[in-house]
Amino acid sequence: MNDLDPCVFVLFGATGDLTRRKLTPALYALHREGLLPKDFVVLAYARRDKDDLVFRADLKANMAEFAPSIPLDKWDSFEQRCFYVRGEFDSPEGFAALRTKLESLDTETNTHHNWLFYMAIPPEQYEGVVGHLGAAGLSRRGMTEQGWARVIVEKPFGYDLETSRHLNAALLEHFTEDQVYRIDHYLGKETVQNILFFRFANEIFEPLWNHKYVDHVQITVAEKIGVEGRGNFFDATGMTRDVLQNHALQIVSLVAMEPPVRLDANAIRDEKVKAIRGIRPIPREDVHKLTVRGQYDSYRHEEGVPPGSDTETFVAMKFHMDNWRWAGTPFYVRCAKAMPKRTTEVAVQFRAIPQVLFAKMKRDEVQPNVLVLRIQPDEGIFLQMGAKQPGPDMTLHPVNLGFLYRDEFKDMPIADAYERLILDTIRGDASLFARGDEVEAAWKLLTPVLEAWKERPHDVQPYFTGTWGPEKASTLLEPGQTWREP
Numbered sequence: 001m002n003d004l005d006p007c008v009f010v011l012f013g014a015t016g017d018l019t020r021r022k023l024t025p026a027l028y029a030l031h032r033e034g035l036l037p038k039d040f041v042v043l044a045y046a047r048r049d050k051d052d053l054v055f056r057a058d059l060k061a062n063m064a065e066f067a068p069s070i071p072l073d074k075w076d077s078f079e080q081r082c083f084y085v086r087g088e089f090d091s092p093e094g095f096a097a098l099r100t101k102l103e104s105l106d107t108e109t110n111t112h113h114n115w116l117f118y119m120a121i122p123p124e125q126y127e128g129v130v131g132h133l134g135a136a137g138l139s140r141r142g143m144t145e146q147g148w149a150r151v152i153v154e155k156p157f158g159y160d161l162e163t164s165r166h167l168n169a170a171l172l173e174h175f176t177e178d179q180v181y182r183i184d185h186y187l188g189k190e191t192v193q194n195i196l197f198f199r200f201a202n203e204i205f206e207p208l209w210n211h212k213y214v215d216h217v218q219i220t221v222a223e224k225i226g227v228e229g230r231g232n233f234f235d236a237t238g239m240t241r242d243v244l245q246n247h248a249l250q251i252v253s254l255v256a257m258e259p260p261v262r263l264d265a266n267a268i269r270d271e272k273v274k275a276i277r278g279i280r281p282i283p284r285e286d287v288h289k290l291t292v293r294g295q296y297d298s299y300r301h302e303e304g305v306p307p308g309s310d311t312e313t314f315v316a317m318k319f320h321m322d323n324w325r326w327a328g329t330p331f332y333v334r335c336a337k338a339m340p341k342r343t344t345e346v347a348v349q350f351r352a353i354p355q356v357l358f359a360k361m362k363r364d365e366v367q368p369n370v371l372v373l374r375i376q377p378d379e380g381i382f383l384q385m386g387a388k389q390p391g392p393d394m395t396l397h398p399v400n401l402g403f404l405y406r407d408e409f410k411d412m413p414i415a416d417a418y419e420r421l422i423l424d425t426i427r428g429d430a431s432l433f434a435r436g437d438e439v440e441a442a443w444k445l446l447t448p449v450l451e452a453w454k455e456r457p458h459d460v461q462p463y464f465t466g467t468w469g470p471e472k473a474s475t476l477l478e479p480g481q482t483w484r485e486p
């Protein structure tokens with residue numbers, strides 16, 4: 001056991017997809033590994049007529065469906081920690097009953113009035129639930145002497161700049177920013193966290209990490225799958241809102257940021273928000289030159305997608321950075337579904353050599369160095385170098401230096417991102433969570449682009465499933481640059 005604060009994990013959305021697919025396995029895995037606080041209980045607040053026993057059976061069924069490989073050897077002790085209270089989201093009486101239940105759990109289970117509220121619910125319900133928590137005295141804004149209250153909010157954090165500001169204001173009416181944990185599950189991925197370690201624990205790369213040595217950076221978030229039955233949700237959202245605004249921009253900020261003054265939540269997030277603010281706004285007249293949208297061929301036949309939909313399943317953007325470190329080094333970001341493979345990577349392409357020694361070779365025979373941070377799958381880091389191919393000729397051959405997590409950390413499987421992030425909320429460490437100003441900075445950059453796209457809906461280019469997207473994406477690149485095939 002550990003010295004984490006005891007607490008109650010109050011779950012809103014106990015029957016939802018996120019709870020079934022992600023939260024149940026993560027909570028149980030943490031319990032099984034002995035990583036939860038000794039005194040820790042899960043309390044679901046939901047509208048369906050159930051009791052503790054039915055709720056526990058449902059959780060067990062989630063494990064069978066979504067995490068069958070995790071042994072249930074410690075299930076009995078886990079389910080003893082799980083409770084259910086019935087209530088509506090719009091009922092003050094329901095929230096009063098929740099308060100009574102919390103207080104009785106605090107006494108019975110020694111959870112010290114520490115409450116963690118998880119919003120695994122549709123975003124349109126956030127404001128109402130948070131308001132009721134405030135009205136019932138559960139948010140305990142600014143009160144610390146009686147234990148802590150924290151709220152975990154799931155993406156999307158708004159739909160554009162205005163709605164994100166509205167959501168932040170609604171949260172801050174009842175909680176302080178320090179109490180709010182906005183989850184972006186990419187930040188819980190081991191290899192995304194490793195971007196920070198790789199950059200700031202290795203002296204050799206930091207001097208090269210700037211416009212003088214880096215020609216450009218490519219960030220790819222590619223999924224092999226299409227919308228997989230989520231057509232309704234996805235068609236109203238699109239790839240830009242679903243992935244680029246959050247996951248991809250979080251990666252951009254970690255790659256582009258300056259070293260934080262210390263490794264704490266606000267110092268890290270101060271630098272990340274500066275990095276996002278450093279991206280040059282895309283003027284309306286340049287939107288069609290700096291962004292490309294695509295849609296995979298069978299998208300309009302997916303369930304829930306209207307026949308004439310112009311929603312993008314592929315998006316690529318070119319970002320110029322208006323800061324000292326990256327001036328003149330573009331960042332290319334592409335996020336897409338129905339790609340040839342599932343892969344997320346950062347490729348830092350260094351500048352070409354001056355060509356003096358190899359003047360007789362064609363330019364593209366001397367490939368510039370590329371550093372690839374592979375975030376998933378086959379997590380690892382590779383540095384592409386040029387080496388002499390054995391033999392009588394002076395032939396250059398690209399080779400890789402690198403490591404794979406699965407070889408290097410054999411007995412340390414990579415945990416699911418939700419495990420790490422839930423643990424951090426209990427620890428009270430918000431380093432891997434998006435702060436309100438970061439989210440707003442991202443929307444400030446993208447909202448004008450989304451607005452401009454509305455005027456040119458037919459710019460969405462078709463592409464074949466299993467290809468790297470529309471040809472037009474290459475028009476974003478500068479001469480001599482090509483999109484990588486990860």
Ligand SMILES: NC(=O)C1=CN([C@@H]2O[C@H](COP(=O)(O)OP(=O)(O)OC[C@H]3O[C@@H](n4cnc5c(N)ncnc54)[C@H](OP(=O)(O)O)[C@@H]3O)[C@@H](O)[C@H]2O)C=CC1
Nearest residue numbers: 013014015016017018019047089120121122123154155156
């Ligand atoms: N699913 C995923 O993989 C991911 C989800 N998210 C985010 O997580 C959140 C939840 O998503 P997801 O689980 O997919 O959503 P679901 O629609 O599957 O689940 C919603 C949950 O909220 C409950 N709920 C909705 N309205 C009410 C209401 N008026 N009163 C009481 N309960 C209500 C539902 O209860 P009931 O069963 O009674 O209707 C259900 O438990 C969303 O914000 C989503 O964007 C983020 C990343 C990934």
Ligand SMILES: O=C1O[C@H](COP(=O)(O)O)[C@@H](O)[C@H](O)[C@H]1O
Nearest residue numbers: 155185186223242243247344376
């Ligand atoms: O948030 C989301 O992310 C997933 C991709 O996550 P990954 O961990 O599998 O890379 C994406 O499929 C989904 O549309 C989006 O909402």
